[in-house]
Amino acid sequence: MPSPSPSPPSLSPLTLTAYIYILLLYIYIYIYSTPPFYSGYFFLSLLPSSSSFMAPPAQEVQPSSTPINDEQPPFSKSRVTVIGSGNWGSVASKLIASNTLTLPSFHDEVRMWVFEETLPSGEKLTEVINRTNENVKYLPGIKLGRNVVADPDLENAVKDANMLVFVTPHQFMEGICRSLVGKVREDVEAISLIKGMEVKMEGPCMISTLISQQLGLNCCVLMGANIANEIAVEKFSEATVGYKGNREIAEKWVQLFNTPYFMVTAVQDVEGVELCGTLKNVVAIAAGFVDGLEMGNNTKAAIMRIGLREMKAFSKLLFSSVKDSTFFESCGVADLITTCLGGRNRKVAEAFAKNGGKRSFDELEAEMLRGQKLQGVSTAKELYEVLSHRGWLELFPLFATVHEICIGRLPPSAIVEHFGRKPKFTLPI
Numbered sequence: 367m368p369s370p371s372p373s374p375p376s377l378s379p380l381t382l383t384a385y386i387y388i389l390l391l392y393i394y395i396y397i398y399s400t401p402p403f404y405s406g407y408f409f410l411s412l413l414p415s416s417s418s419f420m421a422p423p424a425q426e427v428q429p430s431s432t433p434i435n436d437e438q439p440p441f442s443k444s445r446v447t448v449i450g451s452g453n454w455g456s457v458a459s460k461l462i463a464s465n466t467l468t469l470p471s472f473h474d475e476v477r478m479w480v481f482e483e484t485l486p487s488g489e490k491l492t493e494v495i496n497r498t499n500e501n502v503k504y505l506p507g508i509k510l511g512r513n514v515v516a517d518p519d520l521e522n523a524v525k526d527a528n529m530l531v532f533v534t535p536h537q538f539m540e541g542i543c544r545s546l547v548g549k550v551r552e553d554v555e556a557i558s559l560i561k562g563m564e565v566k567m568e569g570p571c572m573i574s575t576l577i578s579q580q581l582g583l584n585c586c587v588l589m590g591a592n593i594a595n596e597i598a599v600e601k602f603s604e605a606t607v608g609y610k611g612n613r614e615i616a617e618k619w620v621q622l623f624n625t626p627y628f629m630v631t632a633v634q635d636v637e638g639v640e641l642c643g644t645l646k647n648v649v650a651i652a653a654g655f656v657d658g659l660e661m662g663n664n665t666k667a668a669i670m671r672i673g674l675r676e677m678k679a680f681s682k683l684l685f686s687s688v689k690d691s692t693f694f695e696s697c698g699v700a701d702l703i704t705t706c707l708g709g710r711n712r713k714v715a716e717a718f719a720k721n722g723g724k725r726s727f728d729e730l731e732a733e734m735l736r737g738q739k740l741q742g743v744s745t746a747k748e749l750y751e752v753l754s755h756r757g758w759l760e761l762f763p764l765f766a767t768v769h770e771i772c773i774g775r776l777p778p779s780a781i782v783e784h785f786g787r788k789p790k791f792t793l794p795i
């Protein structure tokens with residue numbers, strides 16, 4: 367018979383439970399009082415990155431009815447207004463609103479100018495956003511944060527703000543800037559999240575330039591591999607802030623946008639960052655054609671590579687200050703990849719090619735995007751004007767061909783034909 371094993375000094379179940387509770391309490395207090403561990407940020411910061419600087423982590427704090435900021439010593443806090451409330455505009459407001467609640471240098475409230483619409487229910491979009499805290503049309507199912515206030519009146523929305531975030535489709539910016547002249551604060555700083563450009567007689571005008579010239583203010587940009595719906599559900603991504611000279615301002619924008627799931631880096635190359643964000647939409651149209659024609663992954667990779675090369679060459683021809691390293695930031699190669707894999711420009715271009723070019727982009731946009739706007743087609747047209755005006759069409763066959771396919775002058779299959787015919791073309795840069 368096996369002898370019974372010696373029993374340990376007996377503990378009553380009650381004492382044992384008490385010990386376990388005390389132990390758990392110690393572990394809990396330890397974890398939550400050790401700064402680098404209270405968010406996932408610590409681990410993300412271990413990832414290799416070329417960041418010049420990063421903002422401190424944003425703590426996860428639920429909106430409270432008593433504004434915590436009011437207990438801080440008196441110094442002037444920044445007030446943020448977001449101009450635009452589409453898919454990306456709404457997500458940008460959500461990111462910003464989570465930070466203004468916790469950072470003492472910002473007012474809690476984030477004002478969001480909304481281009482007013484009447485919904486099928488008969489209600490105004492601003493009223494529904496204010497009541498439900500959701501942009502039911504452009505970002506359904508996502509809470510923006512209780513400190514986001516929708517405002518249909520542009521002038522009223524900007525009058526107190528000293529930080530303006532511009533995020534509308536680019537075709538509306540001329541009109542918006544015109545109505546803002548003389549209506550913004552003297553000390554206001556701006557940032558543009560808009561991908562696109564305006565073409566004038568004198569040449570191409572980037573949106574940040576349009577804003578800074580028309581309103582007489584300094585304008586940074588934020589671009590990156592940022593498909594709005596993925597960031598809305600807090601999946602990790604990165605972005606790049608481009609700035610001209612003032613690093614402190616850039617740092618302030620990084621602080622405003624950076625969260626544990628949205629890692630922002632600043633680089634001193636505003637033109638490079640903005641041109642990346644703008645031009646990649648044209649490459650995405652080309653990638654969509656390749657998908658629609660079922661040409662396969664090698665072809666798509668080739669189109670992305672040739673596109674990136676043309677993006678870089680064009681940017682450097684326009685602005686000699688553009689840096690090579692910018693194309694390796696999130697705004698460069700990463701944005702190009704995500705847009706050619708998952709973006710709306712790719713999707714609509716795929717449908718265009720599948721229909722053999724017989725249904726126009728306008729028709730497909732209206733049918734497939736439900737009020738959201740395509741950027742790549744209009745950018746391709748603007749780009750084509752610049753290229754032909756400067757005699758550069760031969761140097762940029764991919765950019766030129768995309769436009770000629772979009773307007774029906776060439777069939778979708780032309781997207782690869784040029785390169786087969788003229789294998790020896792070279793770019794100067």
Ligand SMILES: NC(=O)c1ccc[n+]([C@@H]2O[C@H](COP(=O)([O-])OP(=O)(O)OC[C@H]3O[C@@H](n4cnc5c(N)ncnc54)[C@H](O)[C@@H]3O)[C@@H](O)[C@H]2O)c1
Nearest residue numbers: 451452453454455481533534535538560561593594738739
């Ligand atoms: N959606 C994305 O994933 C994404 C990501 C990065 C950057 N961007 C860029 O952000 C910018 C804004 O895109 P979005 O996705 O927020 O917009 P969107 O295409 O989702 O929505 C269109 C917006 O335009 C507004 N609008 C319609 N008519 C108007 C008018 N006459 N005047 C002013 N506004 C009008 C609508 O109210 C709506 O807010 C674009 O430049 C885009 O390239 C978008």
Ligand SMILES: *[C@@H]1O[C@H](CO)[C@@H](O)[C@H](O)[C@H]1NC(C)=O
Nearest residue numbers: 492493494496515516517518
């Ligand atoms: C939105 O909410 C703000 C603040 O609560 C309020 O002042 C404003 O009148 C509301 N606007 C609309 C259109 O509901």
Ligand SMILES: *[C@@H]1O[C@H](CO)[C@@H](O)[C@H](O)[C@H]1NC(C)=O
Nearest residue numbers: 656657659660661662663664
């Ligand atoms: C590209 O590769 C993916 C993953 O292997 C595959 O699912 C897809 O079908 C490929 N595309 C084409 C057009 O062959």
